[in-house]
Amino acid sequence: xxxxxxxxxxxxxxxxxxxxxxxxxxxxxxxxxxxxxxxxxxxxxxxxxxxxxxxxxxxxxxxxxxxxxxxxxxxxxxxxxxxxxxxxxxxxxxxxxxxxxxxxxxxxxxxxxxxxxxxxxxxxxxxxxxxxxxxxxxxxxxxxxxxxxxxxxxxxxxxxxxxxxxxxxxxxxxxxxxxxxxxxxxxxxxxxxxxxxxxxxxxxxxxxxxxxxxxxxxxxxxxxxxxxxxxxxxxxxxxxxxxxxxxxxxxxxxxxxxxxxxxxxxxxxxxxxxxxxxxxxxxxxxxxxxxxxxxxxxxxxxxxxxxxxxxxxxxxxxxxxxxxxxxxxxxxxxxxxxxxxxxxxxxxxxxxxxxxxxxxxxxxxxxxxxxxxxxxxxx
Amino acid sequence: xxxxxxxxxxxxxxxxxxxxxxxxxxxxxxxxxxxxxxxxxxxxxxxxxxxxxxxxxxxxxxxxxxxxxxxxxxxxxxxxxxxxxxxxxxxxxxxxxxxxxxxxxxxxxxxxxxxxxxxxxxxxxxxxxxxxxxxxxxxxxxxxxxxxxxxxxxxxxxxxxxxxxxxxxxxxxxxxxxxxxxxxxxxxxxxxxxxxxxxxxxxxxxxxxxxxxxxxxxxxxxxxxxxxxxxxxxxxxxxxxxxxxxxxxxxxxxxxxxxxxxxxxxxxxxxxxxxxxxxxxxxxxxxxxxxxxxxxxxxxxxxxxxxxxxxxxxxxxxxxxxxxxxxxxxxxxxxxxxxxxxxxxxxxxxxxxxxxxxxxxxxxxxxxxxxxxxxxxxxxxxxxxxxxxxxxxxxxxxxxxxxxxxxxxxxxxxxxxxxxxxxxxxxxxxxxxxxxxxxxxxxxxxxxxxxxxxxxxxxxxxxxxxxxxx
Numbered sequence: 001x002x003x004x005x006x007x008x009x010x011x012x013x014x015x016x017x018x019x020x021x022x023x024x025x026x027x028x029x030x031x032x033x034x035x036x037x038x039x040x041x042x043x044x045x046x047x048x049x050x051x052x053x054x055x056x057x058x059x060x061x062x063x064x065x066x067x068x069x070x071x072x073x074x075x076x077x078x079x080x081x082x083x084x085x086x087x088x089x090x091x092x093x094x095x096x097x098x099x100x101x102x103x104x105x106x107x108x109x110x111x112x113x114x115x116x117x118x119x120x121x122x123x124x125x126x127x128x129x130x131x132x133x134x135x136x137x138x139x140x141x142x143x144x145x146x147x148x149x150x151x152x153x154x155x156x157x158x159x160x161x162x163x164x165x166x167x168x169x170x171x172x173x174x175x176x177x178x179x180x181x182x183x184x185x186x187x188x189x190x191x192x193x194x195x196x197x198x199x200x201x202x203x204x205x206x207x208x209x210x211x212x213x214x215x216x217x218x219x220x221x222x223x224x225x226x227x228x229x230x231x232x233x234x235x236x237x238x239x240x241x242x243x244x245x246x247x248x249x250x251x252x253x254x255x256x257x258x259x260x261x262x263x264x265x266x267x268x269x270x271x272x273x274x275x276x277x278x279x280x281x282x283x284x285x286x287x288x289x290x291x292x293x294x295x296x297x298x299x300x301x302x303x304x305x306x307x308x309x310x311x312x313x314x315x316x317x318x319x320x321x322x323x324x325x326x327x328x329x330x331x332x333x334x335x336x337x338x339x340x341x342x343x344x345x346x347x348x349x350x351x352x353x354x355x356x357x358x359x360x361x362x363x364x365x366x367x368x369x370x371x372x373x374x375x376x377x378x379x
Numbered sequence: 380x381x382x383x384x385x386x387x388x389x390x391x392x393x394x395x396x397x398x399x400x401x402x403x404x405x406x407x408x409x410x411x412x413x414x415x416x417x418x419x420x421x422x423x424x425x426x427x428x429x430x431x432x433x434x435x436x437x438x439x440x441x442x443x444x445x446x447x448x449x450x451x452x453x454x455x456x457x458x459x460x461x462x463x464x465x466x467x468x469x470x471x472x473x474x475x476x477x478x479x480x481x482x483x484x485x486x487x488x489x490x491x492x493x494x495x496x497x498x499x500x501x502x503x504x505x506x507x508x509x510x511x512x513x514x515x516x517x518x519x520x521x522x523x524x525x526x527x528x529x530x531x532x533x534x535x536x537x538x539x540x541x542x543x544x545x546x547x548x549x550x551x552x553x554x555x556x557x558x559x560x561x562x563x564x565x566x567x568x569x570x571x572x573x574x575x576x577x578x579x580x581x582x583x584x585x586x587x588x589x590x591x592x593x594x595x596x597x598x599x600x601x602x603x604x605x606x607x608x609x610x611x612x613x614x615x616x617x618x619x620x621x622x623x624x625x626x627x628x629x630x631x632x633x634x635x636x637x638x639x640x641x642x643x644x645x646x647x648x649x650x651x652x653x654x655x656x657x658x659x660x661x662x663x664x665x666x667x668x669x670x671x672x673x674x675x676x677x678x679x680x681x682x683x684x685x686x687x688x689x690x691x692x693x694x695x696x697x698x699x700x701x702x703x704x705x706x707x708x709x710x711x712x713x714x715x716x717x718x719x720x721x722x723x724x725x726x727x728x729x730x731x732x733x734x735x736x737x738x739x740x741x742x743x744x745x746x747x748x749x750x751x752x753x754x755x756x757x758x759x760x761x762x763x764x765x766x767x768x769x770x771x772x773x774x775x776x777x778x779x780x781x782x783x784x785x786x787x788x789x790x791x792x793x794x795x796x797x798x799x800x801x802x803x804x805x806x807x808x809x810x811x812x813x814x815x816x817x818x819x820x821x822x823x824x825x826x827x828x829x830x831x832x833x834x835x836x837x838x839x840x841x842x843x844x845x846x847x848x849x
Contacts, residue, residue, distance in 0.1 A: 037783055298833055305825060
């Protein structure tokens, strides 16, 4: 089978679907190739923050990029809802990062100072609240005695990542995009002036351009097209409680209440390779921390838990690049697919279709790792 | 670290008790974790209590037999922990054959029990029965009615109707009649009504069958007066069940005023635990259900040799096979740990005899089409209130399988982790994609396989794990 399109997007997860959705919205003829049901899917394991305050330490462009995405997220979500009736549950009422020891307060202060210095002219609106100020901001939340401070940022918020994913898939198809499931890509070839993606079952899809956005599958495909993708898997575990009446007015870093009422508790950062099992020890640690922060959770049922693998670049910042030797082959990868969904859908299509990029976009190139030892990852 | 045992057995039904008795007789330290307060499993639930009440006769010969097995189990040198709800199993790190930990909740506390060999004997559960109105108060599963009868001597509120298919349906009808509360009507949803209406099959069943089927065949004759072969049912009522509407293949429709409707569509292996462990499972076409890929006699998992499955969770075959296979698994696990253990020679014979009947049973007791292909308005996932129509819409959006479908619809995300909907979701998806259910696969199951509180889970926080700022 041969299909010819303007652009093929490889990957139907949070990054691939956002780009494909944006391309289809721009009027391009797009095919989105997705893997099967058993694939490693980070997009089914997201925590769901639309977050800026801790994003981009060490890379001002990423800090700005996250902030920009948070700014346009509301419009982006409304556009999806208007076109396909899926409400992604976006709320932007600010967000808190809680400190439950003097050590954590010191860490938070240091982070704020560095981010502030790095931000330059861009406002970085994060305030460290003491316990009294925190209680005044979210009265009615019964914090445990260990909670001594919190960093507050008005630009932070959250959304329902699964509804976002479904909305982008539905919106992509509503805009004329062609979705092909069970089409994991094994190879990319040159085909005339364009390229062909060869599915594992031999099906062949041709297009002028190809965007490689298939998460953990990128490194192998990038290597075939003159690109280098130094990402690694990093496991995060999450617990979800039964539904409760609203008790948390805003997300608090690793604790948030969803639009459906359940409380999500996160989240670990584990270097365990391609192992996405969840474990009793980490789940226990997450639960113990949750009880320390909000003692009332003690008697609340956990109904579900999971582990998922972040796609983690060496410095924790996104990588966007185009192959020099295979022009028209792009790659896009990062571990912040929910926060960045709005800029991926709105801004990356112009880069892919017309070569038009935001100021400083080249800083996201994978070349930043050339000859440098891999920097410490940020969150 | 938690406690240690040589062998942990999960479940104290016919298979689990037999396995534990075998392994303990070989001199090993055996712990048995069971979520019920007393031994016996579903089939022999509260058999000791029924004996004390003098109610044993009510439930038939097969139930009475359980008393001896439970007594043997009580005398065995095993660390029996009733009221223990297992939430997951973790193999030792980086090894597939040295053992692992069982995580469970007991007395409000999560705990870990390490072992070298694990025997999973978690039995079977009733195939979900979605149909219009099935969530109305007054509609209950036949299994729930049997539990009420066994533990509290309660019979369903009359008038009541039993609807569905499967051997258990005959058995419960017989048990209720013996308790002085026969059903007011039986709506037979089997296709094409073989089990209740085809005399030849019934006679054949009686010929081949263990006692309960012979008994079932006897009751067939009695039930025929109140039984009707139908293809569809609906539960009607605003706040609660008022009427059951039925429709026959010929198009005849009728209604019966009822207080209670008991539904049943056979039982399927409870493989949540082995699925959460990511052991390979196979789709058994004849039984229309998934079971772990394991040795058919010792129950040793193909992919995880330190784990055995025994009894109905390894493939539904009834209590006689379960007891025999439990012995066999217990002996195999003990042998693997260097002990001498030989199950009774007759256990293999009993297992194969009970299993020999299975293809026949599977053929006459096919899952009811009315339950397997619900209409668009019917809820399939009760926890998250997802309709069959929403599942079909997600299939049309291109969901590759049940996991993407779960992400798109939330079906399977509630506390039951898809126990009540994953079969139906897979069947609907299979229809939409023109594939077989075995090809479509199942939703992933994860630890914890049943809910526990945040406080209980916090008890597992034995090691210092660094979490980033929250």
